[in-house]
Amino acid sequence: MRIVSIGGGPAGLYFSLLMKKSDPAHDITVVERNRPDDTFGFGVVFSDATLEHVAEADRQSHAEITSHFAHWDRIDIHYRGQVLTSAGHGFAGMSRQVLLDILQKRCAELGVRLEFQREVGDLGAYADADLVLGADGVNSVVRSRYAEHFRPEIDWRPNKFVWLGTTFPYPAFTFLFKESEHGLWRVHAYRYDQSMSTFILETTEATWRRAGLDRADEDQTLAFCERLFADELQGHRLLKNRSLWRSFPTVRNGSWRHGHIVLVGDAAHTAHFSIGSGTKLAIEDAIALARALTSHGEVEKALAAYEEDRRPEVERLQRAAQVSLEWFEQAERYHARLEPNQFAMSLLTRSLRVTHQNLRTRDPRFVATVDRWYASRAEQQARITASMPSPPPMFTPFRLREMLLSNRIVVSPMCQYSAQDGTPGDWHLVNLGSRAVGGAALVIAEMTDVSREGRITPGCTGMYKPEHVSAWKRVVDFVHAASPARIALQLAHAGRKGSTRLLWEGMDEPLPAGNWPLISASALPYHPYSQVPKAMDREDMTRVRDQFADAARMAEQAGFDMLELHMAHGYLLASFISPLTNIRTDEYGGSAANRARYPLEVFDAVRAVWPAAKPMSVKISASDWAEGGLDLDEAVHFARRLREHGCDIVTVSTGQTVPDQKPQYGRLYQTPFSDRIRGEAEIATMTVGGIASYDDVNSILAAGRADLCVLARGHLYDPYWTRHAAYEQGFDLPWPDQYVSVKGFSPREGLT
Numbered sequence: 001m002r003i004v005s006i007g008g009g010p011a012g013l014y015f016s017l018l019m020k021k022s023d024p025a026h027d028i029t030v031v032e033r034n035r036p037d038d039t040f041g042f043g044v045v046f047s048d049a050t051l052e053h054v055a056e057a058d059r060q061s062h063a064e065i066t067s068h069f070a071h072w073d074r075i076d077i078h079y080r081g082q083v084l085t086s087a088g089h090g091f092a093g094m095s096r097q098v099l100l101d102i103l104q105k106r107c108a109e110l111g112v113r114l115e116f117q118r119e120v121g122d123l124g125a126y127a128d129a130d131l132v133l134g135a136d137g138v139n140s141v142v143r144s145r146y147a148e149h150f151r152p153e154i155d156w157r158p159n160k161f162v163w164l165g166t167t168f169p170y171p172a173f174t175f176l177f178k179e180s181e182h183g184l185w186r187v188h189a190y191r192y193d194q195s196m197s198t199f200i201l202e203t204t205e206a207t208w209r210r211a212g213l214d215r216a217d218e219d220q221t222l223a224f225c226e227r228l229f230a231d232e233l234q235g236h237r238l239l240k241n242r243s244l245w246r247s248f249p250t251v252r253n254g255s256w257r258h259g260h261i262v263l264v265g266d267a268a269h270t271a272h273f274s275i276g277s278g279t280k281l282a283i284e285d286a287i288a289l290a291r292a293l294t295s296h297g298e299v300e301k302a303l304a305a306y307e308e309d310r311r312p313e314v315e316r317l318q319r320a321a322q323v324s325l326e327w328f329e330q331a332e333r334y335h336a337r338l339e340p341n342q343f344a345m346s347l348l349t350r351s352l353r354v355t356h357q358n359l360r361t362r363d364p365r366f367v368a369t370v371d372r373w374y375a376s377r378a379e380q381q382a383r384i385t386a387s388m389p390s391p392p393p394m395f396t397p398f399r400l401r402e403m404l405l406s407n408r409i410v411v412s413p414m415c416q417y418s419a420q421d422g423t424p425g426d427w428h429l430v431n432l433g434s435r436a437v438g439g440a441a442l443v444i445a446e447m448t449d450v451s452r453e454g455r456i457t458p459g460c461t462g463m464y465k466p467e468h469v470s471a472w473k474r475v476v477d478f479v480h481a482a483s484p485a486r487i488a489l490q491l492a493h494a495g496r497k498g499s500t501r502l503l504w505e506g507m508d509e510p511l512p513a514g515n516w517p518l519i520s521a522s523a524l525p526y527h528p529y530s531q532v533p534k535a536m537d538r539e540d541m542t543r544v545r546d547q548f549a550d551a552a553r554m555a556e557q558a559g560f561d562m563l564e565l566h567m568a569h570g571y572l573l574a575s576f577i578s579p580l581t582n583i584r585t586d587e588y589g590g591s592a593a594n595r596a597r598y599p600l601e602v603f604d605a606v607r608a609v610w611p612a613a614k615p616m617s618v619k620i621s622a623s624d625w626a627e628g629g630l631d632l633d634e635a636v637h638f639a640r641r642l643r644e645h646g647c648d649i650v651t652v653s654t655g656q657t658v659p660d661q662k663p664q665y666g667r668l669y670q671t672p673f674s675d676r677i678r679g680e681a682e683i684a685t686m687t688v689g690g691i692a693s694y695d696d697v698n699s700i701l702a703a704g705r706a707d708l709c710v711l712a713r714g715h716l717y718d719p720y721w722t723r724h725a726a727y728e729q730g731f732d733l734p735w736p737d738q739y740v741s742v743k744g745f746s747p748r749e750g751l752t
């Protein structure tokens with residue numbers, strides 16, 4: 001086979017040596033524009049897992065590579081005068097030039113033709129090759145030449161970074177955060193041989209411009225950085241090597257192959273340097289491509305198999321890299337606000353791949369320190385003294401006004417569609433009662449409507465008739481008598497999403513008969529075929545506001561500990577907030593401030609009658625997941641307004657505003673919204689959505705992404721979710737007297 005690799009970086013060289021090794025008859029040429037010893041960049045990082053693949057693919061280069069490794073296992077985080085250390089992370093660094101030397105030497109030994117100082121512009125010369133490799137890096141000419149086939153998407157990130165070296169031998173993978181008069185600077189530094197380290201400096205464009213670096217050449221950049229980090233470098237120098245300020249491009253391609261041409265490494269995809277995976281991906285691509293060509297005779301089939309094999313893994317890594325790069329882009333938010341232990345947890349768990357439990361396995365001492373700190377903060381916040389030395393974060397207390405929660409788990413409000421004209425019955429008693437006994441600290445009763453016309457379905461609960469008070473009181477009294485749990489009521493009006501069928505008969509589908517008239521912010525139906533609601537006039541607004549206040553008074557009579565106002569999921573109050581459902585031209589429509597006006601008016605009316613000692617939460621949809629809809633900036637602004645109006649905590653949900661939404665569901669899919677609102681609106685948050693493990697709960701809390709974790713479906717699946725999490729963590733959660741015998745029982749794993 002005649003193979004040409006355009007580019008002699010790690011991907012091109014490693015692929016070429018593997019192919020030549022598998023069949024010396026292959027005629028392989030690597031065309032590289034640089035000289036063999038042009039050092040571009042400093043060190044690269046490998047994880048232990050990548051090394052196993054390299055060892056299997058070619059023992060000889062593996063032996064040489066590993067003999068040049070600088071190993072480290074610690075991550076040091078320099079933050080506000082402290083160094084926080086987390087151990088147990090297996091990494092190795094090496095000089096990029098040494099890596100290229102080894103691969104070039106091995107290629108030459110095996111008979112790969114290496115043509116240096118040849119810049120490829122026209123690919124016509126390689127038309128008769130059996131395989132052309134686009135291994136020409138992030139600015140690939142191969143990708144550009146066949147852009148209509150590869151369909152590249154390049155996402156230029158806003159931050160600025162420069163790749164420097166230093167003689168300071170960093171003993172650990174080091175993240176350094178430093179504030180100057182210009183702003184916040186982040187450093188990613190690691191040692192790659194006995195005496196040298198990579199030193200990547202990153203900052204926002206605004207800080208970079210304020211520091212005048214947009215006009216700086218390499219020497220001025222170096223001088224600036226040496227001055228800025230004079231203390232940290234302890235007399236060591238920084239080194240330049242084509243050290244130009246850049247923006248990071250995340251490269252994705254619709255396809256990685258076209259006929260006999262294939263993209264590998266950075267030409268095909270990039271992953272931000274903060275997860276140190278570019279060289280790993282390039283080498284793994286080379287291994288997968290060589291394997292595919294060896295097992296499939298035909299080039300086109302092999303290229304298809306290669307892409308099918310690699311794409312899921314690459315996309316997974318790119319998703320992690322995306323979260324990671326966003327964390328660094330937004331580091332100002334965390335830096336200004338989080339205490340050192342929480343800042344470290346937020347940084348280490350930023351891509352959600354590393355969790356509280358993973359960190360505990362790697363470094364129990366580090367996690368014990370974080371847990372101790374978390375527990376002591378929780379006790380201060382809850383105004384209590386310690387019950388246990390340091391429980392896992394999920395079993396720490398939390399106070400909202402005079403309501404003290406014994407842990408951080410909340411049962412999400414979930415409509416049961418089982419009420420009679422709004423009156424909850426036995427089902428509600430058992431459903432909510434068993435979840436309170438199950439160990440959650442707070443149970444939020446389902447969306448309960450402030451009027452008959454405000455119901456979603458004929459089966460929804462209400463708080464608009466005197467008998468509702470006694471029916472709810474029965475549930476509340478049981479929860480209080482049978483458990484330490486607190487119970488909240490979620491008050492709502494369905495707005496344009498009302499008069500629909502029970503969940504299992506067709507969610508959001510209009511009733512076949514017996515409909516009632518609907519009201520909303522604007523006269524826009526939910527589905528094109530749904531009932532058109534009346535746009536509320538001032539009289540409607542006053543009436544509904546007063547119904548909310550009346551319902552709040554009744555909730556107090558029933559004994560609820562907290563109220564949540566439902567301003568999410570496209571129901572009445574949410575319909576005012578979203579520009580997709582509010583097209584009013586009066587003072588309740590238009591600007592974000594106008595759209596917030598009526599929901600805040602309702603909030604004020606409820607807050608005025610709800611006892612001052614009892615807290616209130618509001619559930620919001622922080623994004624509509626739809627073009628032209630509410631975005632997170634507006635949600636942050638709204639949460640800030642809620643705080644100013646006396647809201648104690650915001651439940652951060654998303655979507656369900658319009659039927660053609662495009663949500664990105666997944667594990668913890670709404671937690672990043674909570675993280676941002678908690679940080680920027682400076683209000684406590686409950687996060688909900690895709691939380692299924694206690695490990696996620698501990699990670700979220702310790703990293704400061706929310707104050708409480710709310711599970712909906714998890715609690716349908718397992719009413720005793722909190723008890724089971726306590727058992728698995730060895731935490732002693734007292735059982736009710738009736739159940740004390742369970743103490744002698746050991747469940748067997750995997751047999752349920």
Ligand SMILES: Cc1cc2nc3c(=O)[nH]c(=O)nc-3n(C[C@H](O)[C@H](O)[C@H](O)COP(=O)(O)OP(=O)(O)OC[C@H]3O[C@@H](n4cnc5c(N)ncnc54)[C@H](O)[C@@H]3O)c2cc1C
Pocket residue numbers: 006007008009010011012031032033034041043044045046118119120121135136137138140141162163200264265266267273276277278279280282
């Ligand atoms: C600041 C920074 C820090 C990084 N840190 C790390 C890290 O810690 N760990 C890590 O694993 N990765 C890191 N990377 C990424 C890593 O450098 C790349 O992901 C990796 O080198 C990709 O290998 P490649 O072979 O695909 O491309 P490259 O290494 O870019 O090789 C492409 C080669 O093609 C040549 N070429 C390009 N165009 C032509 C042409 N027209 N004709 C001939 N030759 C051409 C280039 O000269 C180059 O030698 C970092 C990148 C940056 C920018």
Ligand SMILES: Cc1cc2nc3c(=O)[nH]c(=O)nc-3n(C[C@H](O)[C@H](O)[C@H](O)COP(=O)(O)O)c2cc1C
Pocket residue numbers: 412413414415416446447490566568619653688689690691710711712713714
């Ligand atoms: C059956 C069911 C009923 C729901 N009813 C409500 C409700 O009454 N009020 C509300 O705010 N959210 C309601 N939701 C949404 C959940 O409270 C929660 O926000 C969502 O399911 C995401 O959490 P999860 O991934 O833990 O299920 C409901 C969800 C389900 C599954």
